[in-house]
Amino acid sequence: MTELRSVPFETTLLVRDCCLCLHVQRAARALARRFDEALRPLGLTNGQFSLLMSLNRPEPPSLKPVAELLAMDRTTLTAALKPLERRGLVSIAADPRDRRSRRLSLTPAGLELLAAAVPIWQRTHEIVDTQLNDPPRFRRELGRIV
Numbered sequence: 001m002t003e004l005r006s007v008p009f010e011t012t013l014l015v016r017d018c019c020l021c022l023h024v025q026r027a028a029r030a031l032a033r034r035f036d037e038a039l040r041p042l043g044l045t046n047g048q049f050s051l052l053m054s055l056n057r058p059e060p061p062s063l064k065p066v067a068e069l070l071a072m073d074r075t076t077l078t079a080a081l082k083p084l085e086r087r088g089l090v091s092i093a094a095d096p097r098d099r100r101s102r103r104l105s106l107t108p109a110g111l112e113l114l115a116a117a118v119p120i121w122q123r124t125h126e127i128v129d130t131q132l133n134d135p136p137r138f139r140r141e142l143g144r145i146v
């Protein structure tokens with residue numbers, strides 16, 4: 001019979017107090033809840049807001065650059081686009097230069113909703129920034145990990 005190995009409780013406390021991954025995940029969940037709540041009156045989640053914002057470009061992007069920006073795989077991005085497309089906020093069309101590729105764009109309704117969401121995002125973001133010592137430095141430091 002194999003002897004069971006155990007991890008001392010002190011190790012659990014060390015991970016709880018020192019694990020950067022755990023702390024970032026907790027902060028990300030708390031931020032997501034805060035932005036979800038703020039955007040709820042518009043029927044948007046923070047992820048949908050980010051996705052709509054990522055499509056706000058001079059030229060409709062293909063899936064790959066949007067997936068890279070949002071740190072998603074293409075399958076997850078495709079699934080996230082479906083409800084926005086059903087709501088008439090996003091258009092997915094074949095690329096005229098390469099019919100195998102798809103181009104993503106905001107519809108007029110998507111642009112209007114995004115314009116309504118930006119002031120909510122700004123107000124919420126200003127509140128979050130007041131809780132940080134040095135928001136620009138914090139963003140730079142997080143960017144070093146990505």
